[in-house]
Amino acid sequence: MTPIIEAEGLTKVFPGHIVAVDHVSFAVEQGEIFGFLGPNGAGKSTTIMMLTTLLRPTAGHARVAGFDVVRQPERVRASLGYVSQDLAVDDNLTGMENLILQAGLYHLPRQEARRRIAEVLHLVGLAHRAKDRVETYSGGMRKRLDIAAGLLHQPKVLFLDEPTLGLDIQTRREIWRYVRDLRANTGMTVFLTTHYMEEADLLCDRVGIIDRGQIKAVGRPAELKAGLGGDVITLRLAGIASTTEVTAVLRRIPSVNDVRFYNGEHVITARDGEKTLPLVFEALQQVREKVVAVTLKQPSLEDVYLAITGRGLRDDQESREDAIRHRIRMRRVRA
Amino acid sequence: MKLPALLVDSYWVFWREMKRLLVQRARIAIAAVQPLIWLILMGNAMGGLTANPTTARLLGTQNYLEFMTPGIMIMSTLFGGVFGGISVIWDRRTGFLNKMLAAPIKRAAIPVGKITAISLQSVVQVTFIAAIAAAMGVHFATGVPGFLLLLCIMILFSYGIAGISLALASVLRSHEALMAVTNLLTLPMVFASNAIFPREAMPTWLKTIATYNPLTYAITPLRTLVLEGWVWEKIWPGLLAMGLFAFVAVMVSARQFARSGA
Numbered sequence: 001m002t003p004i005i006e007a008e009g010l011t012k013v014f015p016g017h018i019v020a021v022d023h024v025s026f027a028v029e030q031g032e033i034f035g036f037l038g039p040n041g042a043g044k045s046t047t048i049m050m051l052t053t054l055l056r057p058t059a060g061h062a063r064v065a066g067f068d069v070v071r072q073p074e075r076v077r078a079s080l081g082y083v084s085q086d087l088a089v090d091d092n093l094t095g096m097e098n099l100i101l102q103a104g105l106y107h108l109p110r111q112e113a114r115r116r117i118a119e120v121l122h123l124v125g126l127a128h129r130a131k132d133r134v135e136t137y138s139g140g141m142r143k144r145l146d147i148a149a150g151l152l153h154q155p156k157v158l159f160l161d162e163p164t165l166g167l168d169i170q171t172r173r174e175i176w177r178y179v180r181d182l183r184a185n186t187g188m189t190v191f192l193t194t195h196y197m198e199e200a201d202l203l204c205d206r207v208g209i210i211d212r213g214q215i216k217a218v219g220r221p222a223e224l225k226a227g228l229g230g231d232v233i234t235l236r237l238a239g240i241a242s243t244t245e246v247t248a249v250l251r252r253i254p255s256v257n258d259v260r261f262y263n264g265e266h267v268i269t270a271r272d273g274e275k276t277l278p279l280v281f282e283a284l285q286q287v288r289e290k291v292v293a294v295t296l297k298q299p300s301l302e303d304v305y306l307a308i309t310g311r312g313l314r315d316d317q318e319s320r321e322d323a324i325r326h327r328i329r330m331r332r333v334r335a
Numbered sequence: 336m337k338l339p340a341l342l343v344d345s346y347w348v349f350w351r352e353m354k355r356l357l358v359q360r361a362r363i364a365i366a367a368v369q370p371l372i373w374l375i376l377m378g379n380a381m382g383g384l385t386a387n388p389t390t391a392r393l394l395g396t397q398n399y400l401e402f403m404t405p406g407i408m409i410m411s412t413l414f415g416g417v418f419g420g421i422s423v424i425w426d427r428r429t430g431f432l433n434k435m436l437a438a439p440i441k442r443a444a445i446p447v448g449k450i451t452a453i454s455l456q457s458v459v460q461v462t463f464i465a466a467i468a469a470a471m472g473v474h475f476a477t478g479v480p481g482f483l484l485l486l487c488i489m490i491l492f493s494y495g496i497a498g499i500s501l502a503l504a505s506v507l508r509s510h511e512a513l514m515a516v517t518n519l520l521t522l523p524m525v526f527a528s529n530a531i532f533p534r535e536a537m538p539t540w541l542k543t544i545a546t547y548n549p550l551t552y553a554i555t556p557l558r559t560l561v562l563e564g565w566v567w568e569k570i571w572p573g574l575l576a577m578g579l580f581a582f583v584a585v586m587v588s589a590r591q592f593a594r595s596g597a
Contacts, residue, residue, distance in 0.1 A: 086430025104347035
């Protein structure tokens with residue numbers, strides 16, 4: 001079966017030689033929930049905007065539902081639903097009116113529009129608030145309405161750009177549940193971006209790890225984590241011996257796959273974490289280093305991310321203010 | 336096939352704009368009060384001018400309000416139109432513009448729908464002004480048929496101005512820049528036209544500017560319809576110019592929106 005989304009060498013260069021997306025290639029199968037995981041500014045939204053025909057690629061090709069995004073943009077638009085990170089609902093209209101407008105823009109016949117509006121309102125749990133102005137909605141309700149609008153025309157592919165950005169954890173879980181139910185009930189393909197590793201882990205069938213405009217790895221979350229080769233041991237040390245010395249002795253342990261120093265901690269990936277731990281303590285005694293704190297856990301996607309890129313997912317989010325400014329800046333260069 | 340799709344898509348954009356307008360009561364109130372202030376203020380302040388027979392001859396009427404009414408109509412339409420682009424910038428900031436651009440609509444429907452909504456608001460406003468003016472004793476030389484033609488010219492002028500505003504908004508991308516450019520152009524455009532003062536009373540250099548000002552093209556036929564009657568040789572050049580102005584401006588803004596994205 002041919003993939004429903006295909007990208008080949010997809011590249012976007014913004015004025016000033018800013019390479020936002022750098023020769024990205026991937027394929028998404030029908031019915032998958034596929035996620036792009038990466039920090040802000042990694043090129044996730046820019047990729048979505050190329051796939052939804054909002055930005056023209058500088059180089060490369062992409063096909064969505066069998067149509068070329070550059071040569072057949074109108075066919076592509078008719079096949080997809082797009083929910084941006086902006087909460088793009090009209091606050092002056094009621095929830096119902098927002099959906100009536102959406103139905104109009106997607107050329108749904110009147111009867112069918114009425115039926116589907118009732119359906120999606122029920123699906124996102126907003127039926128009782130449909131006649132209220134969106135102004136009076138909470139952030140989570142707005143997001144749900146926005147997703148409902150994206151679903152209304154039963155697109156072949158639903159694009160969700162940072163679907164839970166800025167939402168509290170409870171609302172976030174709710175959104176995840178809606179997305180999963182949706183796929184279970186309709187078999188719709190979902191392409192989403194996120195910088196929450198938990199979201200990628202719990203929601204996505206497959207994840208593409210994107211860093212500085214490039215795809216570094218693609219796979220099932222479990223595969224990616226297994227690819228690390230075992231468990232993750234995190235050490236906080238007193239700092240008596242030098243980092244290079246510590247790293248060297250730790251690497252000599254046979255069951256240790258990798259050692260990285262990140263954020264003041266040594267992060268070790270190793271087979272059989274429980275059995276490796278005593279060996280780690282022994283090795284540290286050789287260099288007269290003392291352990292301040294230690295944790296042993298199953299690897300998360302964040303550890304995968306760290307192992308692949310050498311950086312944490314949170315590196316690019318210094319503060320909320322910076323994140324906002326970054327978004328405004330990115331929007332300005334993108335638009 | 337192509338035309339109906341554009342019409343249907345434009346209708347939905349228009350529908351949204353009207354819904355938005357109807358919930359913003361303050362906007363409606365201001366749209367009603369503003370021309371009222373103009374009429375009363377200008378009518379009273381400048382009313383004395385017509386006591387001077389030379390001025391009365393230049394104005395072409397004994398009643399300054401009669402001279403001013405078409406000017407106030409056109410200014411209301413002008414101000415309604417020039418700020419049309421603001422809604423595009425707002426839509427861009429909230430992400431709604433991208434939502435519309437990602438929908439399978441004719442992209443030209445976005446400017447066409449928005450401009451049509453602006454134009455309809457102007458029609459309502461101008462009708463309101465006409466009613467007030469009539470109540471204040473302004474006599475319309477060509478009656479109701481003349482007023483309908485006046486509305487047609489006003490619609491074309493509104494399409495032209497709003498079209499330019501939307502095209503500018505698609506380039507400028509910020510409220511501040513759009514406001515600055517708009518302010519830079521609007522007031523000189525008003526004063527260098529025969530909206531408030533008759534062209535005959537202007538110094539030669541200003542007269543030259545006023546002659547080529549699109550505002551003058553719009554006002555001359557309006558004023559003729561209000562003050563003089565069916566003097567076609569003074570009506571058709573303006574009507575033609577407005578038709579051309581509207582066509583070009585709408586085409587330019589449609590092109591701007593069609594080009595955005597892939």
